[in-house]
Amino acid sequence: MNYRACLSSLLAAGLAISSVAQTHTMTVDVASPTAEIQPTMYGVFFEDINFGADGGLYAELVKNRSFEFPQPFTGWTVLGNVTVMDESPAFDRNPHYVRVVNDGRLLRAGLDNDGFRGIGLKNGKEYRFSVYARVPNGGSAKVAIEFINSGGENPVKGEITVTGNNWEKYTVVLKSNFTDAHARLRVLLPDKGTTVDMDHISLFPVDTWKGRENGLRADLAQAINDLNPGVFRFPGGCIIEGNSLATRYQWKNSVGPVENRPLNENRWNYTFKHKAFPDYFQSLGMGFYEFFLFSEDIGAEPLPVISCGLSCQYESNEVVPLDQLQPYIQDALDLIEFANGDTTSTWGKVRAQMGHPAPFNLKMIGVGNEQWDKVYVERLELFTKAIREKYPEIKIVGSSGPEAAGEKFDYLWPEMKRVGVDLVDEHYYKEPEWFLANAARYDGYDRKGPKVFAGEYAAHDHPTGKNNNWRAALSEAAFMTGLERNADVVHMATYAPLLAHFDAWQWNPDLIWFDNMQLLRTPNYYVQQMYGMNAGDQVLPLEMDGKPVTGQDNLYATASLDNNTGEVILKLVNTGDKAADVKIDLDGLGKKQKVASGYCIYMQNDDLLTVNTLGNECIMPRTRPVNIGDDNLCLTLQPYSFGIYRLQISGRK
Numbered sequence: 001m002n003y004r005a006c007l008s009s010l011l012a013a014g015l016a017i018s019s020v021a022q023t024h025t026m027t028v029d030v031a032s033p034t035a036e037i038q039p040t041m042y043g044v045f046f047e048d049i050n051f052g053a054d055g056g057l058y059a060e061l062v063k064n065r066s067f068e069f070p071q072p073f074t075g076w077t078v079l080g081n082v083t084v085m086d087e088s089p090a091f092d093r094n095p096h097y098v099r100v101v102n103d104g105r106l107l108r109a110g111l112d113n114d115g116f117r118g119i120g121l122k123n124g125k126e127y128r129f130s131v132y133a134r135v136p137n138g139g140s141a142k143v144a145i146e147f148i149n150s151g152g153e154n155p156v157k158g159e160i161t162v163t164g165n166n167w168e169k170y171t172v173v174l175k176s177n178f179t180d181a182h183a184r185l186r187v188l189l190p191d192k193g194t195t196v197d198m199d200h201i202s203l204f205p206v207d208t209w210k211g212r213e214n215g216l217r218a219d220l221a222q223a224i225n226d227l228n229p230g231v232f233r234f235p236g237g238c239i240i241e242g243n244s245l246a247t248r249y250q251w252k253n254s255v256g257p258v259e260n261r262p263l264n265e266n267r268w269n270y271t272f273k274h275k276a277f278p279d280y281f282q283s284l285g286m287g288f289y290e291f292f293l294f295s296e297d298i299g300a301e302p303l304p305v306i307s308c309g310l311s312c313q314y315e316s317n318e319v320v321p322l323d324q325l326q327p328y329i330q331d332a333l334d335l336i337e338f339a340n341g342d343t344t345s346t347w348g349k350v351r352a353q354m355g356h357p358a359p360f361n362l363k364m365i366g367v368g369n370e371q372w373d374k375v376y377v378e379r380l381e382l383f384t385k386a387i388r389e390k391y392p393e394i395k396i397v398g399s400s401g402p403e404a405a406g407e408k409f410d411y412l413w414p415e416m417k418r419v420g421v422d423l424v425d426e427h428y429y430k431e432p433e434w435f436l437a438n439a440a441r442y443d444g445y446d447r448k449g450p451k452v453f454a455g456e457y458a459a460h461d462h463p464t465g466k467n468n469n470w471r472a473a474l475s476e477a478a479f480m481t482g483l484e485r486n487a488d489v490v491h492m493a494t495y496a497p498l499l500a501h502f503d504a505w506q507w508n509p510d511l512i513w514f515d516n517m518q519l520l521r522t523p524n525y526y527v528q529q530m531y532g533m534n535a536g537d538q539v540l541p542l543e544m545d546g547k548p549v550t551g552q553d554n555l556y557a558t559a560s561l562d563n564n565t566g567e568v569i570l571k572l573v574n575t576g577d578k579a580a581d582v583k584i585d586l587d588g589l590g591k592k593q594k595v596a597s598g599y600c601i602y603m604q605n606d607d608l609l610t611v612n613t614l615g616n617e618c619i620m621p622r623t624r625p626v627n628i629g630d631d632n633l634c635l636t637l638q639p640y641s642f643g644i645y646r647l648q649i650s651g652r653k
């Protein structure tokens, strides 16, 4: 189809010519790929912020199950004679437990758990209750388990009988006969004169991700899986550093039997004075083993990040002296052994005992999160030397600080090159305008230095209260064309943060929002998904008027090749308020090659302030066929639209 035909087809489509901006020609050279797109290119960043792990992805429904919170009854309401004890505990690293005595003063004795802003129960679904219990004076005693609805009634009841004075695990599966986002769990002694000690009181849906006990919430795990992530970064974020060194993330505390993983303070508990969450702690129930397993499940390369011996430099700014850094370095080496070591090694054996004798094939590790100054570089150098010596095949990710530019950034990048890390983690939480203006950010980056990991980014639309609106998402889509065009230097990118509970969030915007029953995929989520599902494996040169498309007339574009399917993939973004006609010339097709068929996956909305809401994801990808001409394509890019065109080239596959 020639241009005149293009034009008449647009007119036939009823498009008012006055609403169409100038027609452009984009040329794609199909025969000359410029760079490989790494399988890790689009991934996810995970942190236990916004109740992302405890109360979120980690499917445990009971808060403070081990009574280890500083106030041991946080999350619990006590009925009758219940005391906290720690004599001859069930678990040495979580020594608290409760002694419940039905002394006859009330009809029953026990306690209720509130869950994480309530316990979400669904009618017809099964839940696995478990408890470690003993009868201190021997003999046996009944324990009743009840699900309490928001009205205070107990329509679901179960029972276990505890026998003997040794700690034993008791389990019962109960089916809920009601749906309630704010249910409670009640555990009590129905019989007068009985006493039972209880610890690690737990309730999980039976239907976790892949049906695993101590598993992940299935809908959230599935939504993450559906992003098709190439890399999974864990455990954050600032949580790695801790507000103090004592509360940094210590991976060794997060493996082994879940009951004996010591509680950690969550730094998002009190980071923001205007948004305090005194009941936010880390059970570490979703720890490093679960992280590696989930990464494997979803086909993402695991990227663990560890403390470099600096606590949050914004907050307490504690520094481990260089001559005392060895245990921190050893933690990094041991983590690699935990992931990859054979089953006779100390940490490989722990992994095998947890159920995964095969290595996890860890390929990279991050040292430090948002660190800066000489104090960081000195420590990074020691980590790098030790890791290179023992594990030369492991790639190391260093930090460029908390900002995308400025003094810290300008100091750190040359230092990262000098130290010789493999990738540099960049963070930018900026206005949508910044994202639009920075689509060419990586065009001038040094091709010989470390590669870029855009490890935390999100468009923050401040005037709207930092909504996950279409303006933010569209600006990210536009910016990401620049990541992909520069895939020779940008090897990984992860939006942040990933998860947020509607009733318990500290930070916005976020990719996926959820409550105790359901989740909401934001427009930003779908942008990530569209990229993640349609990356291709080689970048193709795409030019408009002889230049890359980085915002001219509000257009942004990138092209790639999917060698598996033989498709050319175009990603085209129009951030303007007018439709744009674009003629695509595909150069370099062989004599017998042509575009045989094609379809477009797109998102569009005329109102940049539109957000998705629970039950109404109005901005989501849709698919339509593409009309194919003989050797070129004429496309109309709607105002405020992001489209991915998958064009099947005949004779390539």
Ligand code: AHR
Pocket: 047, 049, 236, 237, 238, 239, 369, 370, 402, 456, 496, 497, 507
């Ligand atoms: O993503 C939220 C926080 O932003 C991360 O924990 C931190 O690295 C950054 O400041």
